[in-house]
Amino acid sequence: MSIWDYSGWGDENFLKNSIGKKLCIYCGSRLYKFPKKQIEKLNQHMYDTHKWRTSMDAKEYEGGLIFKDEFEDDWMYTFRIEGLTIRICPSCGWWWSERTEITNWPYEVEKVGVASILKNFDSLSTFEPIEEVTNYLMAKYEYRHHIEPEKFENVVASIYNGLGFKTRVTSYHKDNGIDIYMDGDDDKLIGVQVKRYKNKIKTEYIRSFGGALMINDCTEGVFITTSNYQKGCELTAKKFEERGKPIKLVNAENLFDALKISKINSFDNSIDKFINMKEIKYSHLKTIRRDSIP
Numbered sequence: 001m002s003i004w005d006y007s008g009w010g011d012e013n014f015l016k017n018s019i020g021k022k023l024c025i026y027c028g029s030r031l032y033k034f035p036k037k038q039i040e041k042l043n044q045h046m047y048d049t050h051k052w053r054t055s056m057d058a059k060e061y062e063g064g065l066i067f068k069d070e071f072e073d074d075w076m077y078t079f080r081i082e083g084l085t086i087r088i089c090p091s092c093g094w095w096w097s098e099r100t101e102i103t104n105w106p107y108e109v110e111k112v113g114v115a116s117i118l119k120n121f122d123s124l125s126t127f128e129p130i131e132e133v134t135n136y137l138m139a140k141y142e143y144r145h146h147i148e149p150e151k152f153e154n155v156v157a158s159i160y161n162g163l164g165f166k167t168r169v170t171s172y173h174k175d176n177g178i179d180i181y182m183d184g185d186d187d188k189l190i191g192v193q194v195k196r197y198k199n200k201i202k203t204e205y206i207r208s209f210g211g212a213l214m215i216n217d218c219t220e221g222v223f224i225t226t227s228n229y230q231k232g233c234e235l236t237a238k239k240f241e242e243r244g245k246p247i248k249l250v251n252a253e254n255l256f257d258a259l260k261i262s263k264i265n266s267f268d269n270s271i272d273k274f275i276n277m278k279e280i281k282y283s284h285l286k287t288i289r290r291d292s293i294p
């Protein structure tokens with residue numbers, strides 16, 4: 001299942017506000033435009049499927065498809081697509097697409113478009129794969145408070161995977177104060193604690209985390225929260241650093257930035273996902289021309 005609805009039934013305003021955008025309307029990232037070669041691959045696939053669906057004899061003509069009229073034994077122009085554009089967000093996966101369709105006899109030339117819409121969820125606790133959960137977080141970051149703490153540890157691990165770290169999530173109930181282990185450069189063992197909290201983190205949390213780093217032989221630590229830190233946390237972290245156990249404090253804003261970089265790093269820019277999306281439906285945007293051309 002996807003977090004996006006592709007059915008094209010969004011209201012007209014949503015389409016109008018989406019199509020042509022260069023920045024993601026959900027997360028603000030710069031959209032990726034599929035290059036011509038990839039678009040041609042998609043067009044080819046569409047023509048092939050179209051040919052397969054109809055029993056009429058079909059052939060390509062001027063970049064479109066023509067069919068042999070059963071009764072007239074004549075080739076008629078029925079379907080052509082021009083200027084297909086797709087832009088996708090590398091961070092959250094939102095996209096829009098626009099194309100010109102030339103259909104029916106006499107020629108009808110119209111612009112059609114589609115933009116994905118974020119679905120609403122009460123819970124993403126059983127949602128797989130984790131990439132979809134992180135996409136959802138990018139698009140709707142306030143949702144971080146609705147993800148179960150246990151699931152959230154996996155989300156954080158996947159963020160750090162995208163940043164190039166090897167991660168290991170510990171057993172949720174007996175973790176000895178370390179939620180995730182990460183392997184850093186030069187044999188560093190980084191301990192991570194994740195607190196999916198709405199309230200600010202108190203200094204005593206940092207103190208006990210520092211203790212957990214000692215017990216578990218970590219060389220350094222990263223404390224992550226979905227909120228922020230009380231005054232004094234930074235000073236406590238500094239004290240641990242002076243004693244050889246640096247602790248990095250990551251707040252909601254820092255985590256969002258890390259998520260964004262991680263998503264862009266692991267963005268898959270192949271158009272194949274569009275080839276397999278059967279449920280995409282383009283909606284009419286405007287009629288350009290309706291007349292007969294010999």
Ligand SMILES: [Zn+2]
Pocket residue numbers: 024025026027028029089090091092093094138139
């Ligand atoms: Zn986005």
